[in-house]
Amino acid sequence: MRRESNMSVLYPTLLLCVYGFFSNLRPSEPFLTAYLMGPDKNLTETQVVNEIYPIWTYSYLVLLFPIFLATDYLCYKPVLILQATSLIVTHVMLLKAQGLLAMQLLEFFFGLATASDVAYFSYIYSVVEPAHYQRVTGYCRSITLFGLAAGSLIGQLLFSVAKIQLRHLVIISLTSASVAFVAPWFLPTAKKSLFFHKSPGAVEERPRSNSTTMLEKVPLNTQEASTKSGPSGNRGDSRGLVDVLRMLFDDFLQCYRCRPLLAWSLWWALATCGHFQIVNYAQALWENIRPSHDFEIYNGYVETLSMLLGALAALLVGYLPVCWALWGELVLCVLSLLMAVCVFVMDMVRNIWMCYASYILFRATYMLLITVATYQIAASLNMQRYALVFGVNTFMALLLQSLLTVVVVDSAGLGLDVFTQFFIYxxxxxxxxxxxxxxxxxxxxxxxxxxxxxxxxSPAETESDSPPISAAADSA
Structure with missing residues (x-):
């Protein structure tokens, strides 16, 4: 029986890890800006930075909530297949398509693939028991980081050592996406989901933690609790869209009344917005400081180091001797200031090596803090609210990023040059x-x-607890 249980966990986890590794193995990604501005696509910096890259931000924002609902309603697997298809379309267009409009459409498909990440990170919870959540989550998250780091390193080695053209790196990325496309078809279909399809007698699980968290436990709302304990809680009903939206809104109000959760969520949204902007436009900054058509570039090494140091920083979180309940905000203040200094150095020093080093430190710091924020929020929530809160936080980050992009980056707004953008960031x-x-x-x-x-x-309470002297004398 135990062996069957282990196999039921091993099979989908292994397939998800294969999919996560190959879908993130993209050797061409660290050189995307150089590729678009090079002889293959022959686009200008203004077109790439101010007209093409913003489309990813807008499409990610617009698609996130519909994909979130579709993922749950369709029980994950179809959305994973959609994500794999979108990645193939993205790389085919990157290889074959020409012109500004085609590259903007490419960014839309990549936004669709990015928004579908919710299916990858939530599918596993529908097919394994809660006791295995922590372990399989670690596997799935670490394999994506390893895939990103391996892709960046392979791309840099092929570009610098083997002198392979950037176009060939795109072909390798397309091949990797095609391998990834096969895996989701063999995943077992989920029989339940978090919102639309409940399993019979489902009970909301809270993550178990060996350490005390700073957040008070957010209680289930009474309407939801009574629904579970009533007759409908004993059968696997499918809920309608209106019921799900009403439940999500009630849970949203319930969760964000918790002040510590609100504070960590605020940092999550603000910092993730800024992090997205830095990562999206760092290559354009490097291209201005050290043009790829005149010098050898090392973007792949930089991305690899930033990923590996970020993963190491995330692992070290559990060993930091910090009382987050008392000092959490001040630690966020100090490290956010460090991130600001890194961005200013990237913008003002105009030295490629200082720029690379600042970028690596910036991303490692962000990954450390986002890991702390993830734990501090998730430790107090059941799995259903885990998905809701992180979905809302990501949506708010994208909303802020879209506003920042419209004003600062987009040619329809100020359309600022990349150095001015980084000063603002x-x-x-x-x-x-x-x-x-x-x-x-x-x-x-x-x-x-x-x-x-x-x-x-305290003295007043002690005094009031003891009888007056005169009363004590009378009783004597």
Missing amino acids: GGYFAVISLIFLIAGLYKVASRRRSKQEVLAN
Whole structure:
């Protein structure tokens, strides 16, 4: 029986890891800007930065919520196949298509593939038991990072050592996407989902943690609890769209009333927005500092190092001797300021090696903090609300990014050059640091004030508990 249970976990996990590795093995990605601006596509910097790249941000934002609902309604597997198909279409267009409009359409398909990540990271929870959640999540997340790092390293080695043309790196990325396309077809179909399709007698599980989290447990709302305990909770009903939307909205209000969760979610949305912008436009900045048609570039090594150091930083989170309940906001303040400094160095120093080093430190710091934020939020939530909160946080990050892109990047807005953009992004992270400095100082001051009040009230309470001297004498 135990062997059958292990096999039921091993099979889908292995297929997901194969899919996650090959779908992220993209040797051409670190050189995308150089490829688009090179002889193969012959696009200008303004077209690439101000007219093509913003389409990914807009499409990701528009598609995220519909894909989120479709993933649950269709029980994951069809959306994974859609994601694999989108990646193939993206790389075929990158190889064959020409012109500005075609590249904008390519960015739309890549936005569709990115939005479909929710299916990859939530499918496994529908086919394995809750006891295996932590282990299989670790496998799936680590394999995607390893795929990204391996793709960047392979691309750089082939480009620098073997002197392969960038077009051939696109062919290798297309081949990897084609291998990834095969895996989802063999995945077992999920019989249940988080919102639309409930398994009979399903009980909401809370993640178990050996350490105490800073967040209070967010209670299930009473309407949802009564539904589960009623007759409909004992059969596998499918809910309608209106019921699901109403339940999601009720849960949204319930979750974000929790102040610590709100604080970590605020940082998540703000920092992820800025991180997306830096990653999206870093190659354009490097191309300005060290043009690929005049010098050898090392973007692949930089991406590989940033991924590996980011993964190491994420692993070290569990060993940091920080009381996040007390010092969380101030740590976010200090490290957000460090990220701001990294961006300013990238923008102002104009030295490619300093730029590369600052980018690596920036991404490693972000991955460390986003891991802390993920744990601090997830430790207090059941799996259903885990999906909701992280979906809302990602949506808010994309909404902020879209606004920033429209104003700063898009040619329909200011259409600023890349150096001015990075100066604004540095100021953006400085503002995040200031927000959490104020929040952290306020929390420390509030705790100190409450301790002083407790100490001040203690003598009075002791005095009132003991009888007056005269009364004690009379009783004697």
